[in-house]
Amino acid sequence: MVQGTSSHAGKSTLVAALCRIFARSGHRVAPFKAQNMSNNAAVTADGGEVGRAQAMQAAAARTAISVDMNPILLKPQSDYTSQVVVLGRARERNDAREYYDRTAELWPVVTGALDRLRAEFDIVIIEGAGSPAEINLERYDLVNMRVARHANAPVLLVGDIERGGVFAALFGTVALLPDADRALIRGFIINKFRGDPSLLDPGFVALEERTGIPTLGVLPYLDLSGLPAEDAVDWDRAALRSDEQTLIDVAIMRLPRIANLDELQPLAAEPGVRVRWIADPAKFGTPDLIIVPGTKSTMADLAWLRERGLDAAIVERRATGTPVLGICGGFQMLGDSLIDEDGVEAKGKADGLRLLPVTTHFAADKLTRRVEARVESDTALWAAGDVLGPLAAYEIHMGRTTLDDVEDTTRRPFSVGEGDARHADGCATADGLVVGTYLHGLLENATLRRAMLAALARRKGVTLPDSPPLPTIDEAFDALADVVARDLDLAAVAAMTGLPLDGAR
Secondary structure, three states, X not given: OEEEOOXXXXXXXXXHHHHHHHHHOOOOEEEEOOEEEOOOEEEOOOOOEEEHHHHHHHHXXXXXXXXXXXXXXXXXXXXXXEEEEEOOEEEEEEEHHHHHOOHHHHHHHHHXXXXXXXXXXXXXXXXXXXXXXXXXXXXXXXXXXXHHHHHOOOXXXXXXXXXXXXXXXXXXXXXXXXXXXXXXXXXXXXXXXXXXXXXXXXXXXXXXHHHOOOEEEEEEOOOOOOOOOOOHHHHHHHHOOOOOOOOEEEEEEOOOOEOOHHHHHHHHHOOOEEEEEXXXXXXXXXXXXXXXXXXXXXXXXHHHHHHHOHHHHHHHHHHOOOOEEEEOHHHHHOOOEEEEOOOOOOOEEEEOOOOOOEEXXXXXXXXXXXXXXXXXXXOOXXXXXXXXXXXXXXXXXXXXXXXXXXXXXXOOOEEEEEOOEEEEEOEEOOOOOEXXXXXXXXXXXXXXXXXXXXXXXXXXXXXXXXXOOOOOHHHHHHHHHHHHHHHEOHHHHHHHHOOOOOOOO
């Protein structure tokens, strides 16, 4: 099990690295996180919903994602409430107190999922959440030391040296744990270090003298832009990098409950493209493309846009000829109206930005599925003839959106399905400047992404540099595993698990 002294210590990344290291050594390995809190979700082959980090870790393990790898997913809808997804299916909305009161009910869900994985795989790499030393929440624990005790799993405790005080964080975490839990911690790992690691040696000696626990590795600060970012903290650092050679400027609305934001990462990696997060109309500028992304709380985030005047800025820019792309919740916002009769998000009705002739009704049942999509019509963002072949995508939404003019089929930019069993998706204006879709992951398809950038470049009268193939995610996992295998004591890890490890490809 990998736990951390805090959130963002690097647990998810280390679990992915260990999954790839064990897989390269010939073992059947699976990731597991009992409870994740994130609006970044992935869809399993059978339509279940799990945290995107566990999907990333499953890819590193070279295995298919299953709902057992993340049996509980909390998707924040406000500062106080979250939608609770259990074994891939959305249930009710709970506040923190209501959720903690369900601990006894949810614990068998956690242990059942973990036990099934342990029966199927040679090894399961478990990820904790936050810190195991959150003593105010100890009796509600579903994800940290209670899981380690259930599995009798040796624990690696990761500290983020970027935050400062890493030795105090490691020592303090251990000191706050009861003796039985303390005995499960078998090694410390220092993460995100820059410089000469030998400078830390005296600290390792003193830490082991005080705790009896050795430090098993010092991992460097890594560029993880080739891997999907789990949350906005990681994304901001990549998206705000300046680029003196910017040719295409993309403005993404920085919605408070933004969802599945990693699907936009490939844009930032393209040469000549600058991606900016916008939360203030004064910083809107004159982008070449506006993206209104997905969100877990469409109604609330639409109100947020209006409170800041961003709705008017989007409408104004569209009137001057700037293309606008809305994805999922963003698609809903671009329509005429949003109606929530049953209080799925916020009971009532709201006017949209009226940039697309569509109406959205929210439904109690969530639609989650992987799909194969095709581009069916030209828009200002791409020509259908430039995007050949199927596109991998997925849907996660509570809303059902219909065209106001049901007879108008010329405004449907995509089709979804196989063979004759296809249905239309999305909506585009007659001039093609505004496009909305429920399809997540479209811009992860290089053919569509580059066709879109080429179209934007033609509109602007610029020429984008040649775009070399981006490293595949598989190559990124191997590069990550190489670094961790170099700097982590794999012999100690192998001894803990009883499985031989060499980190070899």
